[in-house]
Amino acid sequence: MIAAIATLLLCQLLGEGIHLLSGLPLPGPVIGMFLLLGWLLLRPGERPGLVQVSAWLTAHLSVMFVPAAVGLIEEGPVLATNGVAIIVATLASTLLTMAVTALVFRWALARTERGA
Amino acid sequence: MSSIWHALQATPLFWLAVTLLVFEGADRLSKRSNRHPLCHPVLTATPMLIGILLATRTPYPVYTQNTAMLGFLLGPATVGLAVPLWRNRALVRRAAGPLLLALFAGSLTAILSVTGIVWAFGGSAQILATVAPRSVTTPVAMALASQLGGIPALAAVVVLIAGVFGAMVASPLLNLMRIEDYRVRGFAAGVAAHGIGMARAFQVSELGGTFAGVGMALNAAMTALLLTLWALL
Numbered sequence: 439m440i441a442a443i444a445t446l447l448l449c450q451l452l453g454e455g456i457h458l459l460s461g462l463p464l465p466g467p468v469i470g471m472f473l474l475l476g477w478l479l480l481r482p483g484e485r486p487g488l489v490q491v492s493a494w495l496t497a498h499l500s501v502m503f504v505p506a507a508v509g510l511i512e513e514g515p516v517l518a519t520n521g522v523a524i525i526v527a528t529l530a531s532t533l534l535t536m537a538v539t540a541l542v543f544r545w546a547l548a549r550t551e552r553g554a
Numbered sequence: 555m556s557s558i559w560h561a562l563q564a565t566p567l568f569w570l571a572v573t574l575l576v577f578e579g580a581d582r583l584s585k586r587s588n589r590h591p592l593c594h595p596v597l598t599a600t601p602m603l604i605g606i607l608l609a610t611r612t613p614y615p616v617y618t619q620n621t622a623m624l625g626f627l628l629g630p631a632t633v634g635l636a637v638p639l640w641r642n643r644a645l646v647r648r649a650a651g652p653l654l655l656a657l658f659a660g661s662l663t664a665i666l667s668v669t670g671i672v673w674a675f676g677g678s679a680q681i682l683a684t685v686a687p688r689s690v691t692t693p694v695a696m697a698l699a700s701q702l703g704g705i706p707a708l709a710a711v712v713v714l715i716a717g718v719f720g721a722m723v724a725s726p727l728l729n730l731m732r733i734e735d736y737r738v739r740g741f742a743a744g745v746a747a748h749g750i751g752m753a754r755a756f757q758v759s760e761l762g763g764t765f766a767g768v769g770m771a772l773n774a775a776m777t778a779l780l781l782t783l784w785a786l787l
Contacts, residue, residue, distance in 0.1 A: 464701075467630075468774065470632070471636045485637070492633075495634050503692045505573065505624055508607065509614060513707060520675075523672050528712050538659050546655045550649075
């Protein structure tokens with residue numbers, strides 16, 4: 439358990455370090471995610487602790503970003519001028535993204551599985 | 555009495571307790587609605603907490619400072635997204651080519667469509683940077699928005715709206731398109747509507763939910779890479 443938490447924090451720490459050193463806009467935790475994936479693929483074995491801790495974190499993501507969402511309290515003026523555009527764009531983009539992803543995936547699967 | 559209030563209300567103890575209590579109430583409401591996307595706990599908890607801050611005249615910086623612990627967990631949670639990818643590596647490997655192609659197409663569509671529409675409405679660079687990561691899981695979207703010069707709080711809400719809407723339209727849209735393969739249905743829901751889409755996919759099928767989880771994690775990485783490239787150009 440502690441080892442798993444330490445692993446996650448260490449990957450994030452390395453990710454933040456790489457982020458600062460490289461100056462890339464890629465966020466530290468995302469770099470940390472790649473580092474952890476690489477580490478897991480290179481060192482085979484069961485990782486019950488890591489599975490448990492990361493599943494717990496993912497299951498409770500919602501509560502973690504509530505304080506950030508409450509930050510909307512300070513964004514009244516931005517919402518008043520851009521609210522409609524943001525909502526229209528978000529809804530349309532969600533529909534389009536889902537449709538394009540599904541169509542491309544189905545098309546490519548059919549091609550490869552017919553060939554196999 | 556008022557001195558006790560003043561001593562307590564500027565502490566993490568007070569605001570964490572309030573936030574967790576409100577969230578728990580919101581979560582029960584969501585459970586009672588059989589997890590309807592419109593009753594997503596963040597959607598109900600956020601206005602309640604804003605109401606409490608306004609009623610108690612608490613400045614937002616005091617609140618955010620005292621609930622920083624919750625936000626801190628977003629970092630390790632993001633790193634942990636690697637774990638489901640690793641666990642499902644066999645599934646991912648079997649469909650790797652089509653999956654990556656669909657991921658690339660979906661991620662690019664998400665970024666271009668949302669920024670294109672906001673741009674057409676005359677949105678500023680700050681608003682474009684806020685909405686660009688709208689289809690990825692919240693912690694990554696907030697980090698990307700702040701890296702690109704957007705507003706993280708607004709990014710969190712945009713992502714939430716995308717997730718709720720995506721979860722609501724996934725079944726009707728994919729039925730209309732006659733997509734029958736649960737791998738495709740789940741993956742599309744995860745790429746377009748991240749964790750909320752994934753939760754919805756798991757309600758329908760285990761295989762779909764797994765692919766939605768894979769789609770969510772891969773899209774966090776793909777969108778981060780594409781936006782990084784974009785920022786560098």
